[in-house]
Amino acid sequence: MGVGRAYLIGCIVYPAPVLLVPLAGGPRPLILAMLFTAEFVAGFGVMILDISIGTIVAAVVPDPLRARVSGAFQAINYGTRPVGSLVGGAAGTVLGLHPALWIAAAGGTLGFLCLLPSPMPRFRLTEPARPSTPEG
Numbered sequence: 698m699g700v701g702r703a704y705l706i707g708c709i710v711y712p713a714p715v716l717l718v719p720l721a722g723g724p725r726p727l728i729l730a731m732l733f734t735a736e737f738v739a740g741f742g743v744m745i746l747d748i749s750i751g752t753i754v755a756a757v758v759p760d761p762l763r764a765r766v767s768g769a770f771q772a773i774n775y776g777t778r779p780v781g782s783l784v785g786g787a788a789g790t791v792l793g794l795h796p797a798l799w800i801a802a803a804g805g806t807l808g809f810l811c812l813l814p815s816p817m818p819r820f821r822l823t824e825p826a827r828p829s830t831p832e833g
Contacts, residue, residue: 700756701820704749705812711742712805719798756822 714735721731758766788797812818 699819699821700749700752701817703745704753704820705809705818707742707745707749708809708812709742709806711739711746712802712808714738714742715798715802715805719795719802752822753820 714737717731717735721728721735754763754766754770785797785801788800792800
């Protein structure tokens with residue numbers, strides 16, 4: 698499959714179940730089942746993302762730069778969350794809860810489209826060259 702394609706799949710499997718959140722309605726057991734399914738499948742998707750991006754970083758980023766790249770990645774990843782929370786809260790206030798949830802679910806799910814024209818879906822790890830050992 699390739700680690701790039703696995704990352705792309707993770708980018709779909711992680712946010713797609715959030716579509717169940719604005720759909721959740723009806724009897725309480727159905728609502729709970731939909732929310733549980735959304736959380737469970739999203740948890741599986743985030744594991745695919747974490748493992749594949751960790752593999753890609755380990756394969757591509759040179760050892761001396763890995764700490765800096767990891768720090769920059771975490772700063773961007775965790776630094777944008779408060780901004781997203783504020784924007785989401787404002788959208789929920791202005792547009793209403795359900796429209797804001799639909800926008801968040803659609804935006805998160807369609808985000809993978811940005812990766813399609815990139816080399817990421819075709820990225821594969823290659824076997825490192827093994828040093829030849831003298832037989833003897």
